[in-house]
Structures are given as structure tokens and as C-alpha cells.
Amino acid sequence: MIVSRSPVGEIATALAANGLILRGGFNFCDDEAAPAAGSAAPAKSVLLVGQAGAAPWPHFQRWLERQSARIVNPLDTWSCEVIGAVAQEFGARAVSPSDRPYLPFQQWAMRAEGVKPSPLGILMHPQYGLWHAYRGALLFEEEVSLPEAHAANHLCDTCVERPCLKSCPVDAYSGQGFAHEACLDHVRGPRGAPCRSGGCLDRSACPYGAEYRYPADVQAFHMAAFAAL
Template sequence: MIAPAGRVDRIAAALLADGLILRGGFNFAPGEAPTTGASARSVLLVGQAGAAPWPHFLRWREKQLGTIANPLDTWSREVIGAVAETFGARVVSPSDKPYLPFQQWAMRAEGLRPSPLGILMHPRYGLWHAYRGALLFEDEIAFPEQGEAVHLCDACVGKPCLKSCPVDAYSSQGFAYQSCLAHVRGADGEPCRSGGCLDRNACPYGTDYRYPREVQAFHMAAFAGL
């Protein structure tokens, strides 16, 4: 059964109230859907462009009592979960275990490819976007045909994203997680702690959507366990 026309637009409007946006979706092939929980036939990815959800998240956080281990994940699941309940969907998150293939879903839904930093490169948002969850439905959705998006990294000759990190954490060999972590936590890591990843900030694309310093500092603190 195909989902009623207009439902996706109503879902998008409900998410936008908290600064979140739909990031595309697709119908699962037989045997492809997640096997945990109820059955699923289609998926809608939910995420953000730039820091639009940040003010909504801060207002929610101010009302919470006590310490929350992963507040942004908790807020995201709460907001997306409310939308899921309204529209008869099941919500899943990137942090759920066993981990679901969110990056593969995103590449399929939006036709994106990874940047040298591993973050998917978006033709409009650059590296300043994220996926916060997904809505799983038991019926099919009529999606428009999705082609491959323009991959801006192909036209970037200088690759400044690979030349700005003080410890060369990103290279053709992948991400040197431990080197990055030690630097961020160390005496020389203040620029990264307060302003975010220097390699990511060096990317020339999507700068209108770059996260403010406080948002980048929040994510860096979460990464480094500070």
C-alpha cells in the first residue's frame, strides 16, 4: 500500500517546528529492512542543515533536571518520537545498538558521497549537516527518483580539509582517532576544543551553514569526553 499523498509534507512541517528537516528516504527491498522491532517497508531520514535545531535544543535542555549523558541524542529521539507517534511510524536513531547503516541510508536517500573527512558532502550544506534519526513505516511511500548529487570534493583541487589539522588526523589511510583525541584533550588542543575541527572548518563549501563556535565546542566536548 502506498502512503496517502501529503503525509510526507505534514511530517516535514511537524519536524520543522523544532528546526529539523526531512533528508529523503526510500522503500526497502524485500529482506532489506531492519529486523529489530516491527516490520518496515519504507524509511524517512530526519536531520538538520546548519544549526537550526540548536535554539530548540537549548530551550529543552534548560527544562531538564539533573545530568543527561547524551542530551542531544535524547532530545532528538524525543522530538522525532513524538512525530513518529503522530504519523504511525517507528523511530530509530544513529546511536541505537545494534547500529543501523545510517550513512548508507543517507547516501541512497540523497545521492551523497563521503568527503575526505568521512562526513557526507552535501551540494548545498557542505559538511554542515547531520542525521538525527529516521522514521520507519509499514507501508510504501511514493518517492521521486533520486540521482547522484553533485560531489563538490571532485572539483576541490587543494583539499584544505586535509591540511589544517595539527596532527594530520585525516589522510588517505583514514582517521587517526587516537591522535585526534589526544590532541583535543591536550595542552595544544584549545583551538579545536573551542572552535571545532580545523580540517572541517577549512572546507570552502557550505560556509553559510557552518555551525557557530558554541555548537562546535559542544560536539567536540562530546567527542573527547570533556
């Protein structure tokens, strides 16, 4: 059944206290192999949680300053802590993109928001461009009343120049996929300083959602995590 009172508005308010937002959701079909909710029973609904731009960064930084020991994956740890508290408040189970075995977050996102992958593999959002992320999800034991998702305008379809495929010094992105080792070698090497300090050059070359572009220190943080610097 569908719950009589949708908690979506209250959940959005709770997440906003840490700069996070709801990124859509959907109800699983009866024949789907949905992950478990709070009990052993398969979840009936999922709400995705994420960010637009770098809104969570000040909240994360304040949290990080209070930690007494070095944390291996601090942003994941913070996200799990924040989203987990919201899940507990609203009777949901919190899951993360870093959970093993991996959950199909990208497929969930395309279903929840109607977005599609860019040439870089990052999902292109019609408002945020490439400057957004999914930090977790809330799984519910009952169906949640949700608006129907509609296909989003895919900005990559109208982009002729494709600057996102022309800015990387080692052509890490191509029709053959992502050259992971070539990218890592470059970022870690002497010519990779611009990437280390300001983030992926291909990603920054995308003209869409520029007002949501992560500041240089945020991009440097993510690049350091990617390259294990």
C-alpha cells in the same frame, strides 16, 4: 502497496517546529533485510530526519534548560524525544544513529540523497557542505510515495586544494584513515584549545556550505562530546 496519501509534507511541517528537516527517503526492496517498523514486520519505507546548519540548536538549548538532571547524551536524548513524538503522530517507528545494533544510516543517506563521503568521512552535501547531520529516521509499515533520489554533485571531485586535509596540527585525516587516538590526544592536550573552542580545524577549512557552518559554541559542544571533556 504505496499509501494513497503521502504524509511527507505534514511530517516536514511537524519537524520544522524544532528546526529539523526531512533528508530524503526510499522504499526498501522486497529482498532487503529491512529493520522492523512498528510491528514485527520489516519496514517498507524509511524517511531520514536531520538538520542543515545549526537550526535545531535554539530548540535544543531551550529543552536542555528545562531538564532537572544532567543527561549523559543530551542531544541524542532530545532528538529521540522530538523524532519519537513525530513518529507516534504519523504511525511510524523512530530509530536513531546511536541505537544498538547500529543501523546503516550513512548507506541510507547516500541512497536517499545521492551524497558521497568527503575525505573526512562526513558526507558532502551539494548545498550544506559538511555542515549537516542525520538525527534519526522514521520507519513505515507501508510504502510511502516518494520522489526518486538522484546523484548529487559531489563537490569533493572538483576540489583541487583539499584544505580539509592540511589544517589539522596532527594530520588526523589521511589516506590511511582517521587517526582517532592522535586526534583525541591533541584535542585534550594543551595545544588543542583552538579545536576545543571552535571545532575541527580540518572541517572548518572546507570552503563549501560556509553559510551553514556551525557557530563556535555549537562546534565546541560537539568537540566536548567527542573528546568526553
